[in-house]
Amino acid sequence: MPNLEQALACVRVCQMLSNAYQPIHIFRYNQNTKTVFILAGVTESLEILIFSDGQWKFNNDEA
Numbered sequence: 001m002p003n004l005e006q007a008l009a010c011v012r013v014c015q016m017l018s019n020a021y022q023p024i025h026i027f028r029y030n031q032n033t034k035t036v037f038i039l040a041g042v043t044e045s046l047e048i049l050i051f052s053d054g055q056w057k058f059n060n061d062e063a
Contacts, residue, residue, distance in 0.1 A: 005054035
């Protein structure tokens with residue numbers, strides 16, 4: 001489960017996406033990496049990682 005800082009960061013990011021009318025397609029917590037992954041956007045092009053310290057970033061990795 002996400003810790004408190006991470007959970008609050010998730011709420012902030014989801015609120016920002018909602019304010020921009022961007023749909024959220026996937027919201028997933030990875031037990032191994034302790035990160036939250038969010039896939040969002042009308043074209044599913046926004047990938048966001050939220051770390052256990054509450055920091056977040058757009059995932060630009062090409063995999």
